[in-house]
Amino acid sequence: MLEHILRWKVPLIILLVVIMVGTIHYTSSSRLTIGLLEGIGRDILVPFQWAFTRVQRFILQTVENIHTLSTLKERNAELEKQVKELRAEVLELRNYRRENEWLREALDFKNEREHDLLVAEVIGRSPSNWESTIILNKGFAHGVQQGMAVVTSEGVVGSVISCSRYSSTVLLIVDAQSATGGLVQATGDLVLVEGGQADRETLAARPLSRDTVVEVGDVIVTSGVSTVYPKNIPIGEVIAVEPRQYNLSFTAVVRPFVDFNRLEYVLIVLPQGNGEN
Amino acid sequence: MRFVVCGLLLLLALVLETAGVPGIAFGGVKPELMLMLTLLAAMIMPLGEAVGVGFAAGLAQDLVVGRFITLHAGVFVLVALAVGLVVQRFYRENFLVRLCCLLFGTALGEVMYLLGAASFGLSRPWTVNLWSRIAVVSIVNAVLGTLLYRPLARLYRRLLDHDELVKRTG
Numbered sequence: 121m122l123e124h125i126l127r128w129k130v131p132l133i134i135l136l137v138v139i140m141v142g143t144i145h146y147t148s149s150s151r152l153t154i155g156l157l158e159g160i161g162r163d164i165l166v167p168f169q170w171a172f173t174r175v176q177r178f179i180l181q182t183v184e185n186i187h188t189l190s191t192l193k194e195r196n197a198e199l200e201k202q203v204k205e206l207r208a209e210v211l212e213l214r215n216y217r218r219e220n221e222w223l224r225e226a227l228d229f230k231n232e233r234e235h236d237l238l239v240a241e242v243i244g245r246s247p248s249n250w251e252s253t254i255i256l257n258k259g260f261a262h263g264v265q266q267g268m269a270v271v272t273s274e275g276v277v278g279s280v281i282s283c284s285r286y287s288s289t290v291l292l293i294v295d296a297q298s299a300t301g302g303l304v305q306a307t308g309d310l311v312l313v314e315g316g317q318a319d320r321e322t323l324a325a326r327p328l329s330r331d332t333v334v335e336v337g338d339v340i341v342t343s344g345v346s347t348v349y350p351k352n353i354p355i356g357e358v359i360a361v362e363p364r365q366y367n368l369s370f371t372a373v374v375r376p377f378v379d380f381n382r383l384e385y386v387l388i389v390l391p392q393g394n395g396e397n
Numbered sequence: 398m399r400f401v402v403c404g405l406l407l408l409l410a411l412v413l414e415t416a417g418v419p420g421i422a423f424g425g426v427k428p429e430l431m432l433m434l435t436l437l438a439a440m441i442m443p444l445g446e447a448v449g450v451g452f453a454a455g456l457a458q459d460l461v462v463g464r465f466i467t468l469h470a471g472v473f474v475l476v477a478l479a480v481g482l483v484v485q486r487f488y489r490e491n492f493l494v495r496l497c498c499l500l501f502g503t504a505l506g507e508v509m510y511l512l513g514a515a516s517f518g519l520s521r522p523w524t525v526n527l528w529s530r531i532a533v534v535s536i537v538n539a540v541l542g543t544l545l546y547r548p549l550a551r552l553y554r555r556l557l558d559h560d561e562l563v564k565r566t567g
Contacts, residue, residue, distance in 0.1 A: 244415035318526035
């Protein structure tokens with residue numbers, strides 16, 4: 121019996137290796153759908169991840185509250201001052217809004233919104249140190265599909281790379297596999313914003329034309345050229361411009377507006393009429 | 398029974414790794430719990446069982462990551478094999494042997510994963526920053542793993558006794 125098994129051992133190992141290499145190759149590029157086993161596995165993890173995230177958040181919040189208790193009085197005074205300033209700003213903005221509405225009416229401007237937004241909670245992150253992904257508690261049961269953009273009020277977060285019924289995985293823009301079409305807000309020049317920087321906290325913006333001008337302090341927004349991200353969503357601010365070999369081109373180092381370590385809730389951009397607001 | 402407990406430990410590690418541990422990352426690097434459990438299994442369990450644990454841990458991680466599925470599984474199997482063969486030659490109860498196995502086992506696993514990903518199109522520049530990340534993960538895993546070795550070894554022995562008892566009494 122043992123000899124019989126041993127005789128089949130080597131061909132079995134070879135077959136297993138071939139299957140594994142094939143699976144790695146098949147899953148190395150983006151896929152429209154995920155496998156049944158993958159989907160079930162991820163959906164089983166969702167309640168556990170949700171519960172652990174909540175517990176962790178509660179503990180961190182409590183520790184932070186205790187820490188900030190001593191500076192509460194100063195903070196309160198500062199916030200009261202801010203409230204006064206913001207009230208004045210709100211009044212001013214209301215006037216602008218009214219003026220905007222009159223002008224729009226006068227110009228017969230159509231107030232069309234191209235996208236719906238779906239709020240999702242971050243319930244997990246990539247288990248590996250080498251992937252920059254987050255797991256959201258919304259899946260295709262909520263209308264989420266592969267390729268949808270994920271943003272926050274601060275800016276671009278990433279795009280959905282796969283989703284199961286009740287969860288979805290988002291590839292962050294700082295990941296090595298991420299590339300986003302960007303635009304220098306000041307000049308309108310197109311750049312390609314790539315992740316995979318060594319510090320995993322910044323992005324690299326590469327110019328798409330020879331005449332592109334980028335300076336420190338410039339804001340990079342989405343270009344809207346690709347079908348993934350809507351136009352004019354902030355990506356980050358240029359903090360350094362490094363010349364490349366022989367000074368023929370350059371790479372701009374961009375610090376994203378979004379703090380990826382503190383993400384709790386995000387917005388998934390759905391095509392209009394596809395989701396809850 | 399020991400396989401059920403092993404499965405539950407892997408599930409707990411996976412949930413902690415995806416949901417709990419990011420909050421306690423060390424300098425932006427978090428411990429690789431699934432790899433650490435594989436290494437501990439290679440030091441505590443017989444080689445065949447450790448390889449099985451490595452495959453299950455790697456596959457579970459692959460299914461969550463959703464990229465290069467079975468790469469982690471393959472890497473964990475090879476790491477479990479390597480460490481399992483090493484501890485057969487050395488005295489595994491020695492503190493230094495355990496520490497070195499966890500340290501170099503983690504580093505080996507990380508390097509093999511990065512090389513595997515690179516050969517399928519996701520290459521990263523092998524900069525000082527990358528090597529220092531590998532070093533930090535290895536140190537964190539070695540320290541945590543050394544602390545967890547004794548309780549897990551004791552648990553495994555108890556489960557082994559329990560399984561033997563169940564087998565004999567039917």
